[in-house]
Amino acid sequence: MGGARGRGRAGICAAIAVSAVLLVLPAPNTGPAAGSTAEGSRNGATTLAEAWPDHRPVTLPRARPDGSSFEPRLVLDANRAVGLLTSADDTAVSLVVLTFSAPDAPRVLAATAQADHVVFDAVTVRGDTAYWMTTTPDGDGISGALWAADLSAGPTRLVTADTGRAAFRGSQYDLQVVNGRVYWAAVRSVDPVVTEIRSIAEADAGAGAPVRVLALDRSYSLTAVPWITSEPGRGGVPLELRNLETGRRVTLAVGPEERAWCTPTWCRTSGPGPLGDILTLARPDAGERRRITYSGDIGVADVAIADRFEILTTPLPTRYATTRETLVLYDLRTGRAALVAVVTSRSARDGWLWWETTDGESATWHLLDLTSLP
Template identity: 35%
Template sequence: MTGGGRLRGLGGAGLLVALVAGGALLAYPMNDDKPAPPGRVGLATAWPDAQRAQFPGNVPDGPIYHPLAFLDAHASVGTAAAPDGAHERLVLRAADGSIRELRRRPLESRPEFGTMAVSGDDLVWTESVQGAPAEVWTAKTSGDGVRRLTRDTGDPVFYGSQWDLVVADGRAWWVAAGEDPQVTQVRSVALTGGPVTVRREHGTWALSAWPWLTDGPGDQTGTTVLRSLTGNREQRIETTGTELPTCGPSWCRVLVLTTGGLARIDAMHPDGTSRRRIAGSTASAAVTDVAILDRFEILSEATPASDLTGTEILLVNDLRADRTVVVSVAAAGAFARHGILWWATGDQDSLVWHTLDLRTV
C-alpha cells in the first residue's frame, strides 16, 4: 500500500475503491470516545490534551479526498479528482477545509502521486504517469515554488513506508532497483536541484529513519540487519526461525509464529533488549512502519463483524507507558506519517477522516 499504512486487507487504494464502489462499510458515529475493553484505555482518557481533528472525506468542490501527509492535526496534503472528472489533483488542504492546488495530471494518463515527505516547510513527492519514469517534485508548505527536482529516478521501489522518500542533509533520498537484481540503488538529489547521485548497496534494502537502511523489505525472512549510510555501522537482528521481525533503528516488531499461524506480537530493541508482548494472535500491524516516533506501535484487531463491515479496531501500543490505547472501534483504513496518525470511518456517502497528532501526546 502506498499511503503509509493499512488495516488488514483494506487500505490505501483498496479503501478508496471500496468507498467509491459502495462497499459494505457501515456509517459510524464521528465520536470514537467509547469505553475501552478491560486492560485497555480509551483515547480521551489516555491523552486528553493530544491534538485531534475530524473532517469530511470530500473536498469542498465534491470529490473524495485521500490524504498523503499531514502538517499538523488539521492541515494536510493529498489527492482529489477535479470536478470535471478529467484530472487528478495534488492539493494542500488548510485547517478551514479550503484547498490550494499544487499539481494536476490528466486521469487518462493514470497518474500516481506515489509518496510524500514533509521536512520543515518543504514538501517533496513523487509522481508518475503510465509509461513514463517517476519524477521528484517539491514545493513549500505555503504552496509556492512548485517545481520538478528530477526525472532521473531510476526504477524506484516503494514499500508503503513513510521512509520511502526521505529528506535529509538538504537532499531527497529514495531507493531504486538496479540493473543487477542483487543490488539496490540509493539515489538522492539536492532540494535545490541538480544531478542525482547513486550509491550501490549489495542486497535488497529499504530506507528507514535517517541515516539507516533496513534489509529484507517485503520478503519472508524479515529484517536481519540495519546499515548506516553515514558510517561503517551495522546492527544485526537475532531471532529464531519461528519469528518474523520488522525493524527500524530503535525498535523491532516481532511476529511470533506457530504452525497454526500468528501466536503473538512482541516489541524489542534491535539488540534484543526490552522485549515485551504487545498483542495477541488476533492483532496485526495496522501500518508498515515500526514504532512511530520511536514510541507508538500502531495495531489493528478484527472483530466478528469485520468481514461484513470492512472495519477493525484501531489500537496504539505506547511502548514508553506499556499500555494499549483504543483509538477507534471501527476504522476503515489507517495511515501514519511524521508522527500523525489518521484513519477513516463511514461509507462513500458519509466518509470522515480522523487525525491524532502523536507528537502532542
C-alpha cells in the same frame, strides 16, 4: 500477518524479564454508528478518550462542498495536511496542501487527469518546501519523476527524472530530505539483487545536476538516513541495519516463522503463537524488550511511530462495501493499549496518526498528534 483472529476481552499479563501484553479486543458494535471512538468502554476495553481525556483528534470531513474528496498523505500540523483531492466526477486527482480553517482554498501542488494514470507514490516536506515522487506508465514501462514546490505559492518544478526504478513500501522513510539532500531507494535489478540509494542536493533541484547513486548487492530500504535496512527478514534470514556514513552494521536474528522490521531506534518481529501472533519490540541492541500477543494485524509499515506507539488492527465483518477494522494504539512507554475506533482507513507517520470513520453515508477523517500525548 498470520494467526488466529478472535474475539474476547482485552487482557494484560506480565512475564518475568519481558514486558508482555495479551491483546484480544472486544467485538464492537458493527452497526452504522460504529465509528465512535468511545465504543470500547462498554465492552471492557480502554478507549482513546479514556486513556488521554485531554487530547482529542482534529476532525475533517472527507467530502467537500463541491463534491470532491480529500485523503491525507502527510499531516503538517493541527491545521494543515498534504493529500490527494479527487474531483466529484472522479476524472482528476490533485496533490494539494489543505488548510482546515480555509478548506475552500487548497494550495494545488500538482494536478493530473485520472486517464493519465499518474501515481503519487511518496511525499515529504522540509521547511516550506514539499517534495513528491510520481510514476507514470509510458511506452517503455514506468517512468518516475521527483518534484518540488513551495507549500504556500509559486510554480511546481521538476527536480529530476533520473529516479531509477524507485521503490516504495508505504513508509515515512520512502522519501527524505537530510542534510541538504533528497533521498530515495530504487531497484537496479532483481537477479542478481541490486539496490540503489539515490540522492540529489536540494540546491540543485531542477538545475539538471546529476543524481548520486550508491549500488548495494542486497535488497535494502531506507529507514532514517543515513541508516538503511534489509527487506523484512523472514524464514530465518537475519535482518540487517546498516549506517551508510560509518559502516556500522547491526544484525537481528529472525526465527524460521518470523518476520522482522527495524529502524535505528526500534525493531519489531512478528510470528505465530498459541493465542495469536506475537509481536516482539526491542531496541536494536535487544534492550527494553516488550512482547505483545495480538489477534490482528500490524497497522502500518513503520516501527514505533513517534518512537513510542505501535498501530494494530483487527478486521471486522461488515455489511457495507468498505472494509472495516478495529484500530488500537499500543504505548510502548507504558504498556497500555487503547481502542481508537472502528475505522475504514488508517495511516501514521511523522508523529501523527489519522483514520477514517463512516456512518454508512458520510466519512470523516480524525487526525491525532501522537507527540502531544503525555
